Amino acid sequence: MNQINLYIDESGNMGSGMGRYFLICALDIDVNKQKTITRRSGRIINKFKTKKHIPKDTEVKGWQLKHTERIELIDNILYDGVKVRYIVLDLNKTTMLLKKGDDKNACYNYLIQLLIKDIVNNNKNINKINIFLDNRSVKIGNRLSLQPYLYNKLVLEQLETKTNVKKIEFNITYLDSKSCYLIQWADIISNSIYKKYNKNISTYYDKIKDYIIFESKFPSKNFGK
Numbered sequence: 001m002n003q004i005n006l007y008i009d010e011s012g013n014m015g016s017g018m019g020r021y022f023l024i025c026a027l028d029i030d031v032n033k034q035k036t037i038t039r040r041s042g043r044i045i046n047k048f049k050t051k052k053h054i055p056k057d058t059e060v061k062g063w064q065l066k067h068t069e070r071i072e073l074i075d076n077i078l079y080d081g082v083k084v085r086y087i088v089l090d091l092n093k094t095t096m097l098l099k100k101g102d103d104k105n106a107c108y109n110y111l112i113q114l115l116i117k118d119i120v121n122n123n124k125n126i127n128k129i130n131i132f133l134d135n136r137s138v139k140i141g142n143r144l145s146l147q148p149y150l151y152n153k154l155v156l157e158q159l160e161t162k163t164n165v166k167k168i169e170f171n172i173t174y175l176d177s178k179s180c181y182l183i184q185w186a187d188i189i190s191n192s193i194y195k196k197y198n199k200n201i202s203t204y205y206d207k208i209k210d211y212i213i214f215e216s217k218f219p220s221k222n223f224g225k
Contacts, residue, residue, distance in 0.1 A: 003128035004119060005029045006085070008112070009177070009186040011062070011194035014091065014104045021197040024111050025086040025190035027182060028213065033081035041181035044076045059178045062191025067203075074192060074204060077185050078211050084189060085118070085214040087111050088197055090223045109149045111218065118214045120154050120168065128169045134183050135174035147172050 007029065012022035029037055045060055052069070054060065065073065089111060091098070098104050116129060150170045158165045177183040192204035217223040 002123070002125040003031055003130060004123070004126060005031055005034060005130045005132070006115075007132045007180070007182040007186045008115075009134055009183055009190050011187075011190045012089075012091075012198065014089075014098050014107065019198050020090065020092050021194065022089040022091060023086060023190060023194045023197065024088075024108075024115065025084065025186055025193060026115055027186045027189065028083040028085055029182065030081035030083075037079070037081050038182065040079065041077075041185055044073070045181045045184055048073060048076075057178075060184055060188070062188040065188070065191075070188070070192060070204060071207070073188050074207050077189060078208065082185075082211060084193075084208060084212045085115055086190070086193055086212070087115055087216040087218060088194075088223075089218050093219055093222045093225075105145070109146055112146065113150055113153050114216060114218070115214070116150060116170075117154060118216075124166075126168060127166065128171060130171045130173070132173050132175055132180065132183060134177040134180075134187075136177065 005028070006026040008024060008026045010022065010024045012019050014022050046056070048054075048060065048069075049056065049058070060073075062070075089107070094107070098107055112131075116131075119126060119129060147170050151168075154170075155165060155168055175183060177187065189208060193208060195201040195203075196205040
């Protein structure tokens with residue numbers, strides 16, 4: 001089975017007055033190296049916590065990192081078998097459409113779909129996409145709607161224009177980021193890329209860019225203007 005594993009987290013907030021940008025980042029983990037990278041993620045996070053005298057039950061969060069700490073972790077996270085995909089939303093161009101909670105849920109699902117669509121379009125043999133999300137950052141309504149939304153958009157709607165449509169399984173798992181080191185990795189990378197947009201700090205993006213295989217700005221025509 002041709003499959004892909006994505007660990008996803010976000011930076012920013014879709015609410016007004018919370019910064020101009022909202023970013024979703026996915027770590028694309030090589031399936032053939034999954035076990036090795038999973039073990040490595042635990043070693044790196046726990047070694048960092050021991051070095052910094054951080055309690056074992058305290059989660060490492062990207063926004064709390066100092067410059068040297070961030071550089072250290074980025075250097076350890078970026079490793080053979082780890083690739084980065086992200087999409088960033090310009091809230092100045094979309095806030096008027098995000099007044100209600102349901103609007104924000106729909107926008108979140110749409111952005112995730114754009115990330116996944118690139119995979120579907122560029123991997124013709126893909127038939128299973130495993131998506132791992134932090135259960136504390138995804139609202140209950142979104143958890144129930146995301147899987148059927150992806151299937152409808154990326155499989156069923158293709159029947160309108162194609163005669164042969166490949167069925168793809170979207171397997172979505174919600175995890176506590178405290179116990180999933182790869183989601184913690186996604187948080188660190190997401191927050192580091194986010195600084196390029198929200199703080200105009202490109203130092204961390206420049207270290208990550210060679211590992212980025214997909215990046216998108218939304219809405220593309222008016223982004224940043």
